[in-house]
Each structure stands twice: as structure tokens, then as C-alpha cells.
Amino acid sequence: xxxRGGRLVVVGNGMVGQRFVEALRARDRDGRWRVxxxxxxxxxxxxxxxxxxxxxxxxxxxxxxxxxxxxxxLRLGEPATGIDRARRVVTTATGEIRxxxxxxATGSAPFVxxxxxxxxxxxxxxxxxxxxxxxxxxxxxxxxxxxIGGGLLxxxxxxxxxxxxxxxxxxxFAPRLMPVQVDEAGGAMLRRYVAELGVTTYLGxxxxxxxxxxxxxxxxxxxxxxxxxDAELVVVAAGIRPRDELARAAGLPLGPxxxxxxxxxxxxxxxxxxxxxxxxxxxxxxxxxxxxxxATAEVVADRLLGGAATFPGADxxxxxxxxxxxxxxxxxxxxxxxxxxxxxxxxxxTRSYAKLVLSDDARTLLGxxxxxxxxxxxxxxxxxGGPLPAPPLALLAPAxxxxxGAGALPAGxxxxxxxxxxxxxxxxxIAGGATDVPALKECTRAGTSCGSCVPMLKQLLxxxxxxxxxxxxxxxxxxxxxxxxxxxxxGIRTFSRLVAEHGRGNGCDICKPVVASILASLGAGHVLDGxxxxxxxxxxxxxxxxxxxxxxxxxxxxxxxEITPEKLIAIGEVARDFRLYTKITGGQRIDLFGARxxxxxxxxxxxxxxxxxxxxxxxxxLRTVKSCVGxxxxxxxxxxxxxxxxxxxxxxxxxxxxxxLKSAVSGCARECAEARGKDFGVIATETGWNLYVGGNGGFRxxxxxxxxxxxxxxxxxxxxxxxxxxxxxxxxxxxxxxxxIEAMDGGLDHLRSVLVxxxxxxxxxxxxxMAxxxxxxxxxxxxxxxxxxxxxxxxxxxxxxxxxxPSITFAVERGQPVPARGAPPGPDRRRQPVALGLPEVxx
Amino acid sequence: xxxxxxxxxxxxxxxxxxDEDRGVAALVDxxxxxxxxxxxxxxxxxxxxxxxxxxxxSRGLVGSRxxxxxxxxxxxxxxxxxxxxxxxxxxxVTLRRHRVRCRDGLVEVRLRQEE
Ligand SMILES: Cc1cc2nc3c(=O)[nH]c(=O)nc-3n(C[C@H](O)[C@H](O)[C@H](O)COP(=O)(O)OP(=O)(O)OC[C@H]3O[C@@H](n4cnc5c(N)ncnc54)[C@H](O)[C@@H]3O)c2cc1C
Ligand code: SF4
Numbered sequence: 001x002x003x004r005g006g007r008l009v010v011v012g013n014g015m016v017g018q019r020f021v022e023a024l025r026a027r028d029r030d031g032r033w034r035v036x037x038x039x040x041x042x043x044x045x046x047x048x049x050x051x052x053x054x055x056x057x058x059x060x061x062x063x064x065x066x067x068x069x070x071x072x073x074l075r076l077g078e079p080a081t082g083i084d085r086a087r088r089v090v091t092t093a094t095g096e097i098r099x100x101x102x103x104x105a106t107g108s109a110p111f112v113x114x115x116x117x118x119x120x121x122x123x124x125x126x127x128x129x130x131x132x133x134x135x136x137x138x139x140x141x142x143x144x145x146x147x148i149g150g151g152l153l154x155x156x157x158x159x160x161x162x163x164x165x166x167x168x169x170x171x172x173f174a175p176r177l178m179p180v181q182v183d184e185a186g187g188a189m190l191r192r193y194v195a196e197l198g199v200t201t202y203l204g205x206x207x208x209x210x211x212x213x214x215x216x217x218x219x220x221x222x223x224x225x226x227x228x229x230d231a232e233l234v235v236v237a238a239g240i241r242p243r244d245e246l247a248r249a250a251g252l253p254l255g256p257x258x259x260x261x262x263x264x265x266x267x268x269x270x271x272x273x274x275x276x277x278x279x280x281x282x283x284x285x286x287x288x289x290x291x292x293x294x295a296t297a298e299v300v301a302d303r304l305l306g307g308a309a310t311f312p313g314a315d316x317x318x319x320x321x322x323x324x325x326x327x328x329x330x331x332x333x334x335x336x337x338x339x340x341x342x343x344x345x346x347x348x349x350t351r352s353y354a355k356l357v358l359s360d361d362a363r364t365l366l367g368x369x370x371x372x373x374x375x376x377x378x379x380x381x382x383x384x385g386g387p388l389p390a391p392p393l394a395l396l397a398p399a400x401x402x403x404x405g406a407g408a409l410p411a412g413x414x415x416x417x418x419x420x421x422x423x424x425x426x427x428x429x430i431a432g433g434a435t436d437v438p439a440l441k442e443c444t445r446a447g448t449s450c451g452s453c454v455p456m457l458k459q460l461l462x463x464x465x466x467x468x469x470x471x472x473x474x475x476x477x478x479x480x481x482x483x484x485x486x487x488x489x490x491g492i493r494t495f496s497r498l499v500a501e502h503g504r505g506n507g508c509d510i511c512k513p514v515v516a517s518i519l520a521s522l523g524a525g526h527v528l529d530g531x532x533x534x535x536x537x538x539x540x541x542x543x544x545x546x547x548x549x550x551x552x553x554x555x556x557x558x559x560x561x562e563i564t565p566e567k568l569i570a571i572g573e574v575a576r577d578f579r580l581y582t583k584i585t586g587g588q589r590i591d592l593f594g595a596r597x598x599x600x601x602x603x604x605x606x607x608x609x610x611x612x613x614x615x616x617x618x619x620x621x622l623r624t625v626k627s628c629v630g631x632x633x634x635x636x637x638x639x640x641x642x643x644x645x646x647x648x649x650x651x652x653x654x655x656x657x658x659x660x661l662k663s664a665v666s667g668c669a670r671e672c673a674e675a676r677g678k679d680f681g682v683i684a685t686e687t688g689w690n691l692y693v694g695g696n697g698g699f700r701x702x703x704x705x706x707x708x709x710x711x712x713x714x715x716x717x718x719x720x721x722x723x724x725x726x727x728x729x730x731x732x733x734x735x736x737x738x739x740x741i742e743a744m745d746g747g748l749d750h751l752r753s754v755l756v757x758x759x760x761x762x763x764x765x766x767x768x769x770m771a772x773x774x775x776x777x778x779x780x781x782x783x784x785x786x787x788x789x790x791x792x793x794x795x796x797x798x799x800x801x802x803x804x805x806p807s808i809t810f811a812v813e814r815g816q817p818v819p820a821r822g823a824p825p826g827p828d829r830r831r832q833p834v835a836l837g838l839p840e841v842x843x
Numbered sequence: 844x845x846x847x848x849x850x851x852x853x854x855x856x857x858x859x860x861x862d863e864d865r866g867v868a869a870l871v872d873x874x875x876x877x878x879x880x881x882x883x884x885x886x887x888x889x890x891x892x893x894x895x896x897x898x899x900x901s902r903g904l905v906g907s908r909x910x911x912x913x914x915x916x917x918x919x920x921x922x923x924x925x926x927x928x929x930x931x932x933x934x935x936v937t938l939r940r941h942r943v944r945c946r947d948g949l950v951e952v953r954l955r956q957e958e
């Protein structure tokens with residue numbers, strides 16, 4: 001039978017098709033199936049759910065779901081055109097492919113109602129990246145738009161048109177918005193929100209025709225009640241129909257409303273043919289959401305390898321976020337279950353509406369609707385079919401209330417519906433040692449898609465008794481962020497006052513540098529002044545990097561890596577005169593190694609005189625802004641990468657942060673500066689700059705995420721200013737930007753709302769803080785050289801200022817000094833020479 | 844500087860050369876000593892980090908763990924009890940202590956003889 005393996009053909013490379021292939025490949029360890037995927041679209045699978053994000057400036061590439069797999073023959077732009085079940089072949093424009101098993105994953109097509117004029121230029125559907133590109137093109141220079149259909153997709157499309165700058169109308173045949181998910185009262189609340197966004201709604205009325213303007217493109221909608229709506233661009237979002245044309249032509253039975261009819265194992269009437277995702281009518285019902293689609297993918301992957309999985313039933317819960325408006329519906333939202341009871345809650349002040357549908361004994365949660373404030377959604381959705389986790393009113397109280405705890409959920413409740421992760425899975429991960437949200441995300445995938453369940457992950461950790469303490473160390477019960485706020489708001493300037501009033505003991509090597517960094521961020525003067533000197537770890541204490549033998553290395557700032565010959569020579573002379581080991585670093589600077597404490601001021605004096613300043617290579621501070629050559633020299637460059645890198649490096653020099661910060665600027669998309677591996681990176685476009693954030697080297701290398709596109713230089717700098725100050729104020733100790741964003745509820749979207757839309761009202765404050773930093777900067781080396789009291793610290797021995805530290809001695813390696821190593825104590829710690837393999841010459 | 848006879852007290856520096864909670868290094872009879880002044884008084888230990896094998900302890904951070912006065916190595920952050928020299932993070936490792944006192948505003952050190 002086909003379960004033994006052979007040739008597998010998958011038709012469709014959408015979200016579910018891709019998930020199916022991944023699931024199968026992950027389990028098919030011995031390669032039983034040879035897989036061919038036929039894809040109609042010209043790009044590999046992408047995240048259709050986040051499609052609209054491209055209007056928020058997300059690069060199409062970021063939506064990609066594709067992971068390269070040599071074991072899969074992926075044929076892009078090659079749709080299947082027919083199936084011959086007798087000969088077991090699939091036809092495409094280029095030939096025939098034989099199959100032992102065939103999986104249909106062809107998704108849906110948008111439904112376009114038979115209305116006159118839908119074929120006019122300027123009328124679009126909303127399904128693929130190509131559709132969105134076409135919509136964006138057409139919107140250019142136009143002012144009005146309309147969406148036909150006020151459901152989930154229609155509202156999403158309306159928001160997109162709004163973002164494109166069009167005055168937008170929504171026409172919905174039903175008497176309320178989102179008629180499938182939301183009840184009448186919820187729909188009314190939703191309508192008020194939508195109106196506030198500037199979107200006009202026409203409810204309970206049909207569109208009868210689309211009318212062309214003088215240029216032949218669409219110009220207006222005619223409504224059944226005689227009204228006309230101006231629209232130079234129309235999106236039809238009136239529903240979807242499963243793409244069952246291949247199955248239909250091959251004579252396979254279809255569902256009552258279309259779709260490839262399959263049973264709970266997702267197998268069609270032909271035992272060699274399966275269907276997954278939106279094109280499948282499982283036991284007669286098609287599901288238009290990705291979660292049930294993924295479930296079908298898992299079922300078929302399992303079955304094809306001899307498993308016995310069946311479709312577990314669909315979770316039709318949905319949550320929509322329309323720029324600040326939360327809408328969620330789940331379970332039996334309309335109360336169709338016999339005898340069901342409604343509990344509703346309307347608060348005109350906070351403009352939230354909530355409804356819970358309960359069983360007749362009011363014990364079991366059947367479903368619900370939330371508009372305005374959907375914070376209770378994850379807990380409620382996960383409770384459907386089970387006992388209520390708290391009394392109904394407590395659950396509905398604004399802001400989710402603490403009552404909606406995940407701790408009360410049954411083991412089988414799905415906490416993350418995007419990735420089908422149950423409470424039991426999460427509890428197992430916690431028992432297995434996951435002690436925080438990032439760890440849970442990593443080992444279960446929960447919270448990695450829409451993110452709405454992240455608050456529940458925290459609650460589950462709490463419920464399992466995992467103390468997610470934010471306490472910095474034994475001396476403070478507060479975390480770094482709270483300490484920052486406290487110090488800022490109370491105007492505290494010394495560690496001793498802080499620990500006396502808000503901590504205990506004498507501090508330690510954990511809290512002291514943190515407080516030193518916070519004080520420095522808040523502009524409390526030179527890092528070595530007064531008591532602050534005792535807080536700095538040795539790098540900051542000597543403004544140089546401690547190396548393994550107790551000597552220090554010195555890194556002068558070379559902004560953007562640009563340096564004159566005179567300065568190069570000056571560095572060379574310093575290195576020669578002080579016999580320093582010299583190395584060009586990964587950040588386009590020159591590192592001088594092997595300086596004794598007492599030599600540091602002399603070295604700085606020479607460097608400062610030559611026009612250098614401290615590169616802060618020793619601090620948790622901005623290190624470098626690397627750059628490529630940009631349009632000054634490079635024939636591909638489209639902007640001045642070097643000029644921008646220098647400007648950024650000078651602007652943020654000396655900025656103390658929870659972790660060291662690195663940046664880079666590339667002059668074009670070729671990315672020679674590797675900007676996407678940095679905490680913040682900039683890549684030039686034809687029209688401006690793209691900003692990426694949260695990339696890191698370090699233990700877990702990670703590419704940065706696109707944050708904003710096509711920014712002017714001024715807008716770019718404002719964005720980076722805010723990003724950095726917000727990071728400095730709210731990150732944990734030693735938390736890099738990547739981990740900081742990952743740990744944030746709502747992730748990158750939240751960050752964008754704070755920094756771009758000013759959702760927390762912080763931006764003016766952040767901007768002012770950066771302005772203070774820029775104005776207050778002075779070179780720490782120069783400051784030391786100018787102050788005899790500070791200088792006094794730079795001696796090897798307090799009682800023998802002229803004696804150099806005798807423990808620092810050098811050997812020579814490749815012509816340069818390196819730390820000498822004494823006789824190895826114990827295991828041989830001498831250096832092994834690096835062996836080079838010589839090419840063998842064959843005669 | 845023979846170790847057979849009791850070493851003398853060596854004056855090292857005026858007390859005001861020591862900042863509170865911050866160390867300095869001194870050379871006493873050829874031995875590198877790390878000196879600290881805290882609210883509890885003066886402390887002197889070897890400047891050699893017994894784990895990292897470099898002369899850096901004077902540049903460590905002074906603090907406390909519970910009731911214990913501590914010193915953290917700047918190399919790899921092992922924490923030592925300043926009073927006993929015992930390493931609190933690595934069993935069996937000890938930092939040699941020395942005697943230290945203040946006379947007429949001068950800090951004096953006397954090397955300890957045991958090991
Ligand atoms: C804008 C938008 C927002 C959405 N938001 C959400 C949401 O918030 N939550 C949610 O759960 N769902 C949402 N959805 C629905 C979700 O995207 C779909 O449920 C999911 O994509 C279905 O996956 P699929 O693989 O079945 O179909 P698709 O992703 O549509 O993939 C089908 C693929 O098959 C290809 N194909 C079709 N016929 C052939 C052929 N003959 N040969 C080769 N290839 C073929 C198609 O070109 C397509 O690429 C949204 C959809 C859209 C359009
Ligand atoms: S990123 Fe572009 S501009 Fe910069 S060096 Fe490379 S090709 Fe040239």
C-alpha cells in the first residue's frame with residue numbers, strides 16, 4: 001500500500017502544503033517518500049496570515065515559510081493542470097509526474113460575486129503577495145478605495161487601503177461587521193472603532209455594480225439603495241471558495257459546499273489521494289483558517305508513514321487586531337447550542353464589549369465574543385468545553401483580570417492554537433527544565449506565531465511554581481528595569497543611597513556594574529568620579545579591556561572604519577613605541593594589546609593628541625558602526641553608507657546599555673557590511689534607509705528583523721534614538737536586543753507601536769533622553785588625562801609607582817608580542833602551533 | 844626578605860590613597876598584595892588570582908554575600924570571602940591573606956607566612 005512510500009506529489013505550496021511537507025520530512029527519517037511539490041505561485045510558501053504586514057513595511061521575504069530541503073523537488077510556477085487517476089499521473093504544462101500518493105493542498109480562491117464591473121481595472125482580490133503588489137501599484141496617486149465585504153478579511157483589507165492613504169469605505173451585505181464571528185452588540189461596538197479609524201461603513205446593503213471612470217478604471221460603487229460610493233480602487237473580499245477544480249475534473253466526490261471530500265483521515269474516495277488545508281472538505285466541512293489546516297497536514301503526514309492520526313476537529317477561534325482594536329471570537333459565539341446562556345458585559349467608557357456563552361447549567365464555557373479588550377481571549381479560548389477558570393464577571397472584567405488565569409486550564413486545552421500546543425505539552429516542557437518564556441517558546445513553538453498566548457505562558461510558569469524572579473541579585477528585589485525607573489524618578493545619584501533605601505548589604509559584582517551603567521545612562525558624570533569608581537568592573541575602571549594575563553588592550557574609535565593615513569601612522573607609532581600587539585578587529589578598528597595599567601595614560605595621551613578618543617570597547621556601550629564603502633566608491637551603492645555610519649557612531653558613542661551594542665550600515669542590498677547581524681543595522685534603498693533591529697552575534701547568532709523601510713535620514717535617526725533609549729530603560733541585565741525583543745509581549749509589533757505610533761506616550765521622553773546623551777558626551781580618556789586625581793589610579797603599585805608589573809612579560813609569535821606563559825601547572829597549557837595541511841602533489 | 848624570619852610591617856601608602864570599596868596593588872617584599880578599604884576596615888590578600896593565574900585581584904569588585912564581605916575576581920568572577928580568603932564558588936581554592944593595619948594615617952602590611 002501507499003503508506004510504504006514511493007513517489008509523493010503535493011499540489012500547492014501554500015501554508016498548509018508547506019507544513020505538510022515539513023511534517024512528513026521530519027518524520028520520514030529513512031526517506032521512504034520522494035517528494036515533488038507543484039506550486040502555482042512563483043515564490044515558495046509564505047505566511048499568508050501576515051500578508052497585510054507588507055503594508056506595514058515588512059519585506060515580502062520576511063514572510064517566507066520556506067526552508068530549503070534537498071530532499072524535496074519544489075517546482076515553482078508549475079501548476080498542476082490535471083489528474084489521471086487510472087494511470088496515477090499529474091499533468092503540468094511541462095509533462096506528467098507519476099505518483100504513489102497525491103496530496104492536494106490547493107487552498108481557496110477568493111469569491112467574486114456576479115456583480116457588473118468586477119472585471120474593471122482597479123478591482124482586486126486579496127489573497128496573494130502578487131495581489132498586494134498590484135493593489136499598492138494601483139493605489140499610487142489615487143485617493144479613494146472601497147472593500148466589498150465586512151468580514152475578517154474585508155476589514156483587514158480596509159485597513160490596508162487606509163495605510164496606503166486612501167479614504168476607505170466598507171460595504172457589507174449583512175447588517176453588521178464580521179457577521180460570522182461577532183454578535184449584534186459586538187458588531188455595533190466594532191463599527192464605532194472602525195469609524196474612528198476613518199473608515200466609512202455601509203451595512204445591510206448590496207453592491208449592485210461597479211462603474212468605470214473616464215480612464216476606464218473603476219471609479220465608483222453603486223449600492224442597492226441608490227447611493228453611490230466613490231472608489232478608484234476596489235477590493236473584493238466577499239468570501240472564499242475551495243479550489244477543487246482538479247478533483248472535480250478527476251471525478252472525485254466533493255463536499256456539499258465544494259472542497260475535496262475527505263474523511264477524518266483526510267483521505268478522499270480514491271485511497272491514493274489526500275487533501276489538506278482549505279481545499280479539503282473534512283467530513284463535508286471546509287475550514288478557512290490555518291490552525292485546522294495545520295491539523296490536516298499533521299494527520300496526512302502521520303498516515304503516509306503508517307500512523308493512525310485523525311482530524312481532531314476545528315478550532316474556529318479568531319482574533320483580529322485592527323490598529324488597536326481587539327476583536328476575538330471563539331467556540332459557539334452565537335449561542336446556537338440548545339439552552340445556552342449568555343453573560344454579557346458592555347462598558348461604554350472603555351468601549352469594550354464581551355459576551356460569554358455558557359451551558360445551561362452555567363458551568364461549561366461554550367464560546368464568546370470580545371471587542372475592544374481581548375486580553376482575556378487566550379485563557380477563555382483555551383477553556384472552551386471545560387469548566388470556567390473563574391466566575392464569569394471576573395473573567396470579563398476589563399484588562400482581563402487576574403481571574404483569567406491559565407493555571408486553571410485542563411491539560412488538554414490548547415494554549416497556542418497557531419502551533420497546536422496544549423497545556424500538557426507546556427507543563428511537560430516546564431517539568432523538563434524550561435524556566436522562562438523564551439525557553440518555552442524554543443522547545444514547544446508556543447507563542448512563536450501570533451503571540452497572543454505569551455501572557456499565558458507566563459501564567460503557566462507561575463502555576464508550575466517556577467519563580468520568574470526579576471530580582472537582580474541578593475541585594476535588590478527589583479529587576480534592572482524597575483531599578484532604572486526608580487533611580488530616574490527618585491533622582492538617585494549614588495549606589496550607597498540606592499542600596500540603603502531600596503536594597504540590602506554591600507552590593508556585588510552583579511548589581512554594582514548594573515547600577516553604574518544606569519547612572520551613566522542617566523548622565524551622572526564621569527564613570528570614575530567619586531563613589532561611582534567603586535562600582536565599575538575592571539574594564540570600565542581602567543577604560544580598557546582586561547585580557548587574560550592582566551594586561552589591557554586599547555581600542556581607539558575609528559568611526560565607520562574610515563581613517564586617514566596620518567592617523568594610521570599614529571596608531572602604528574604608538575604600537576611600536578609601547579611594543580603592543582596589533583590586530584584589526586571584526587568591527588573595523590585596531591586593537592592594541594599588552595598595555596600595563598601604568599602605560600594606559602601615556603598611550604592615551606599619544607592617541608588623543610593624534611585626534612583619537614576612546615572607542616568604548618571596554619564598556620557595555622555602543623561599540624562600532626561598521627560600514628561598507630557605499631556610493632562614494634562602490635559602483636552598486638545607492639547611498640552614503642560611510643557618512644551615515646560615522647554620523648551614527650558619533651551620535652551614540654559612550655551610550656551605556658545593558659549589553660554591548662553593535663551596528664552597521666550597508667550602501668545597498670548586497671549588504672557588504674553585514675548590517676543584519678547587528679543590534680541595529682541599516683541598509684540603503686533607492687529612496688532611503690531600511691532599519692533592522694535585534695540581530696546579534698554572540699551565543700545564538702540571529703538575523704535582525706526589518707523594523708521600518710525607506711526612512712529619511714532624519715526619521716531613521718529618530719527611530720534608532722527611540723529604539724536605543726527604550727532598550728536601555730527596559731531591558732534586563734546583560735540582555736541583548738534580540739532577547740529583549742523576543743521576551744516582549746507582542747514582540748516586534750509591540751515595539752513598533754511604542755516607537756512609531758507612540759502607543760505608550762513615551763516618544764517625547766525617549767527623544768529628550770537621547771538629546772541629553774548627545775549633548776552631554778565627552779571623551780572619557782581625555783577627562784582622565786586632565787584630572788590628576790583620576791590619573792593617580794593608573795599605577796601598577798601604590799607604593800612603587802615606577803615599577804612596572806613584573807608579571808606581565810611577553811613572548812614573540814608571528815613577529816608580535818603575545819603573553820608569555822610560565823611552565824604549565826598541571827595540564828600542558830602551552831600553545832600548539834596551528835598545523836597547515838600541505839597540498840599533496842600527484843605525479 | 845627571607846621567609847624564615849618574621850617579616851616586618853611594611854608601610855605602603857597613606858590611608859587616603861585607598862578609595863572605599865576599591866582596591867590597589869602594592870609590592871611588599873617582592874610579593875604582589877591587593878589592598879582594600881571597606882566600611883568594615885582594611886583587608887589584604889594576594890594579588891594573584893588563583894584560578895585565572897594572573898595578578899589582578901586588586902581590580903576586583905568588593906561586595907557582600909549574606910553577612911560575608913566578598914571580593915570578585917575581575918577575570919572570571921569567582922567570589923572570595925575577604926576575611927578568610929576562601930573561594931565561595933570553587934571548592935578547595937583559597938586566596939592567601941596578609942595582615943594589614945593603619946598607623947598614624949599610614950597603611951602597613953605584613954606578609955603571612957603559612958603557605
Ligand atoms: C489576508 C489574509 C489574512 C488571513 N488571516 C488569517 C488569520 O488571521 N488566521 C487564520 O487562521 N487564517 C487566516 N487566513 C487564512 C489562511 O491564510 C489560510 O487558511 C491558509 O493559507 C490556508 O492554507 P492552504 O495551504 O490550504 O492554502 P493557501 O495558503 O492558499 O495555499 C494554496 C496554494 O496552492 C496553490 N495552488 C492552487 N492550485 C494549484 C495547482 N493546481 N497547482 C499548483 N498549485 C496550486 C495556490 O497558488 C496557493 O499558493 C488569512 C488569509 C488571507 C488571504
Ligand atoms: S553593500 Fe552595496 S554599496 Fe556597500 S559595498 Fe556592498 S555592493 Fe557596494
